[in-house]
Amino acid sequence: xxxxxxxxxxxxxxxxxxxxxxxxxxxxxxxxxxxxxxxxxxxxxxxxxxxxxxxxxxxxxxxxxxxxxxxxxxxxxxxxxxxxxxxxxxxxxxxxxxxxxxxxxxxxxxxxxxxxxxxxxxxxxxxxxxxxxxxxxxxxxxxxxxxxxxxxxxxxxxxxxxxxxxxxxxxxxxxxxxxxxxxxxxxxxxxxxxxxxxxxxxxxxxxxxxxxxxxxxxxxxxxxxxxxxxxxxxxxxxxxxxxxxxxxxxxxxxxxxxxxxxxxxxxxxxxxxxxxxxxxxxxxxxxxxxxxxxxxxxxxxxxxxxxxxxxxxxxxxxxxxxxxxxxxxxxxx
Amino acid sequence: xxxxxxxxxxxxxxxxxxxxxxxxxxxxxxxxxxxxxxxxxxxxxxxxxxxxxxxxxxxxxxxxxxxxxxxxxxxxxxxxxxxxxxxxxxxxxxxxxxxxxxxxxxxxxxxxxxxxxxxxxxxxxxxxxxxxxxxxxxxxxxxxxxxxxxxxxxxxxxxxxxxxxxxxxxxxxxxxxxxxxxxxxxxxxxxxxxxxxxxxxxxxxxxxxxxxxxxxxxxxxxxxxx
Numbered sequence: 110x111x112x113x114x115x116x117x118x119x120x121x122x123x124x125x126x127x128x129x130x131x132x133x134x135x136x137x138x139x140x141x142x143x144x145x146x147x148x149x150x151x152x153x154x155x156x157x158x159x160x161x162x163x164x165x166x167x168x169x170x171x172x173x174x175x176x177x178x179x180x181x182x183x184x185x186x187x188x189x190x191x192x193x194x195x196x197x198x199x200x201x202x203x204x205x206x207x208x209x210x211x212x213x214x215x216x217x218x219x220x221x222x223x224x225x226x227x228x229x230x231x232x233x234x235x236x237x238x239x240x241x242x243x244x245x246x247x248x249x250x251x252x253x254x255x256x257x258x259x260x261x262x263x264x265x266x267x268x269x270x271x272x273x274x275x276x277x278x279x280x281x282x283x284x285x286x287x288x289x290x291x292x293x294x295x296x297x298x299x300x301x302x303x304x305x306x307x308x309x310x311x312x313x314x315x316x317x318x319x320x321x322x323x324x325x326x327x328x329x330x331x332x333x334x335x336x337x338x339x340x341x342x343x344x345x346x347x348x349x350x351x352x353x354x355x356x357x358x359x360x361x362x363x364x365x366x367x368x369x370x371x372x373x374x375x376x377x378x379x380x381x382x383x384x385x386x387x388x389x390x391x392x393x394x395x396x397x398x399x400x401x402x403x404x405x406x407x408x409x410x411x412x413x414x415x416x417x418x419x420x421x422x423x424x425x426x427x428x429x430x431x432x433x434x435x436x437x438x439x440x441x442x
Numbered sequence: 443x444x445x446x447x448x449x450x451x452x453x454x455x456x457x458x459x460x461x462x463x464x465x466x467x468x469x470x471x472x473x474x475x476x477x478x479x480x481x482x483x484x485x486x487x488x489x490x491x492x493x494x495x496x497x498x499x500x501x502x503x504x505x506x507x508x509x510x511x512x513x514x515x516x517x518x519x520x521x522x523x524x525x526x527x528x529x530x531x532x533x534x535x536x537x538x539x540x541x542x543x544x545x546x547x548x549x550x551x552x553x554x555x556x557x558x559x560x561x562x563x564x565x566x567x568x569x570x571x572x573x574x575x576x577x578x579x580x581x582x583x584x585x586x587x588x589x590x591x592x593x594x595x596x597x598x599x600x601x602x603x604x605x606x607x608x609x610x611x612x613x614x615x616x617x618x619x620x621x622x623x624x625x626x627x628x629x630x631x632x633x634x635x636x637x638x639x640x641x642x643x644x645x646x647x648x649x650x651x652x653x654x655x656x657x658x659x660x661x662x663x664x665x666x667x668x
Contacts, residue, residue: 132447139449209447270593279595283588349446356450361591393452403522403593403668409454411518 114191114442118317121198123337126313128205129217130341133309134160135349137301137372137388138342142354144365146294153347155295156302157339163306163380164335165328170383171308172326172334175221175315178247178383180229182319184238192438193232193431194316197224200430201312204423213419214412216387217312222251223424225316227431234432235439254384255420258375259394265371266398273363274402290362297369304376305388310334312385360396364404368395390416455514457521457528458586460507465535465583467504471497471542472576472650476569482549483562490549497546504539508532522594523664531660537653538576545646554636561630561640564623568644571619572651575612579654582609582661589665599665606662613655620648 138156141147147155176182182190201220208215229243277286314334318326360368372388372395379386393412400408474497481489511532515525582605585598592598623644627637 136447136449214447214451274593274595278592279597283591287591349448352446353448353450356448357453359453359456389447389449392449396449396452397520400520405453406456406458406522406590407454408452408520409518410520411516412451415451 114195115320118191118195118198118320119333121195121202122313122317123333125198125202125205125217125221126310126334126337127341127344128202128209129309129312130156130160130338130343131345132209132341132349133217133389134302134305134338134342135346136353137305137369137392138298138346139350139353139357140301140360140365140369140392141294141298142350143357143360144291144294144362145358146291146362146365147298149347149350152298152350153343155299156342156346159299159302160306160338160342161332161335163303163308164310164338165306165331167303167307167377167380168310168314168331168334169326171311171380171385172315172318172331174247174251174383175225175311175385176318176326179222179225179244179251180232180319181238181242181244182322184242185232186237187320187322189232189237189439190322191320192442193228193435194319196231196431196435196438197221197228197316198313200224200227200427200434204427204430208419208423213422214389214393214416215419215423216390217309218385218387219255219420219423220427221312221315222248222385223427224431226424227428228435230428231432231435251384254379254382254386255390258379258384258386258391259416261375261378262368262371262391262394263398263401265374266367266395267402269370270364270367270399270402270404273367274404278363287362290366294362294366294369297366297373300373301369301376301388304373304380306335306338307380308376308386309388310338313337315385359406360399364399367399367402367404368392371395371398454519454521457511457515458590460511461532461535462583462586464504464507464511464532464539465580467500467507468535468538468542468654469576469580471500471504471539471546472572474500475542475545475647476573478546478549479565479569482554483557485553485555487553494546494550497543501539501543504536508536522590522668524667527660527664527667531657531664534653534657534660538579538650538657541646541649541653545643545650548639548643548646552635552639554633554639557632557636557640558626558630561623561626561632564619564626565640565644568616568619568623568647571612571616572647575609575616575651575654578605578609578612579658581605582658594665594668602665603662606658609658610655613651616648616651620644620651 138152201224204220314330372392375391478493588598
């Protein structure tokens with residue numbers, strides 16, 4: 110029975126990883142396409158390799174938090190953990206797919222955290238664990254990191270672009286500066302891909318790691334996640350990169366560099382602290398930061414409201430979906 | 443395209459391209475006015491009416507652009523300039539083509555014969571001056587791209603300020619020609635009806651120049667009011 114559950118879980122995680130690669134990775138890489146720093150092929154090449162590297166070499170901390178940090182899995186039967194983990198990945202995948210269809214700016218990170226909370230609550234309702242044994246402290250830190258990360262992106266991007274503006278753009282020919290930053294943006298594109306892989310891989314494989322109990326998550330789990338993301342970028346992400354990239358052509362290399370550097374630094378720091386944050390929301394914060402520093406012709410603040418709505422919606426929606434799926438599976442499996 | 447999560451929504455509507463397009467329409471309208479004046483002097487009715495239609499059409503298109511900008515520049519947008527400054531600047535720029543449109547109709551009101559060469563010459567001089575102003579104005583609006591690219595560097599702002607000065611200077615020259623033309627007209631032995639028409643045209647051409655200077659001034663306010 111556990112074998113079937115495990116295979117299903119791998120499939121669901123692979124789908125989630127693919128979705129993350131196709132959409133989130135593509136969005137963060139589109140900034141390099143919009144500024145024409147890289148061609149589509151180059152971006153896909155860089156994204157596939159560095160997303161994988163980030164996931165494989167630096168993805169374990171966030172994976173640990175998602176899989177083992179929220180629900181006290183050591184108190185639960187392995188069979189229950191397997192069912193819960195499967196329900197969590199499935200509902201995160203379903204929720205992300207539905208809300209993407211309706212153009213809600215949801216985050217895969219928020220979805221998976223909401224799902225794990227749902228799993229925990231389902232276990233509580235079955236009297237398998239106490240409500241207090243769910244690690245609310247960790248959850249509190251995670252929610253705090255969701256608020257801090259877009260702000261950090263905005264502040265960093267604001268500072269970086271202001272420096273570029275005052276120290277470089279004001280003194281040198283614009284074309285020359287943009288030319289130089291076109292090359293630098295190749296580096297930040299790699300940086301973003303690596304950071305994104307290190308943080309978002311957990312959204313796909315975090316629940317799998319839960320089934321391994323408190324032993325170390327095997328490297329192949331992270332490799333599976335990294336591979337799924339890379340394939341997502343290559344098979345669907347290029348369309349997203351093209352679509353998004355065409356709409357953000359005003360992100361010139363200096364602006365793109367600032368936004369990417371701020372995003373990648375924030376996301377990688379979050380990975381270091383094991384916090385599953387939203388790369389997309391951080392990127393939105395960073396772009397707004399560049400806008401506030403006077404770097405863009407126009408930024409639309411209404412997107413912030415939509416992001417906050419989708420936060421508030423995602424946690425209960427993902428949690429309830431998980432509870433439903435979990436209950437169904439417990440009854441039928 | 444469905445099944446895409448996009449960060450592109452954070453990039454808001456940018457009104458600057460549309461403003462540039464609008465200013466180009468102003469310039470073309472003045473160009474056509476010069477042609478219409480020549481047709482008026484020749485007494486070429488067909489050409490006068492054809493140009494009237496063209497200018498009228500341009501004004502209509504410019505109005506559409508103005509409406510587009512006004513609808514899209516909402517409160518949730520953060521632009522590098524103040525929103526109210528931008529919208530009031532746009533109102534002034536729109537006046538340029540509005541006055542040009544008034545004039546294009548006036549040329550059709552009445553056939554005027556035997557205009558003295560001196561008056562004709564002064565009129566032409568006035569129109570050329572107007573053309574000069576609007577060209578300079580167009581160059582001023584061209585600066586927007588540079589302002590945004592350098593994110594309002596001091597150098598670029600200094601250039602803009604100088605440019606506004608040259609436009610104000612040109613407008614002053616226009617005033618001088620207007621005064622001379624008034625004197626010529628009111629002391630000529632033209633049919634009084636012709637004098638009324640020509641004076642009306644003259645006054646409205648003056649308004650084109652004034653509006654251009656006012657738009658340039660509002661542009662300066664907008665750039666400095668960040």
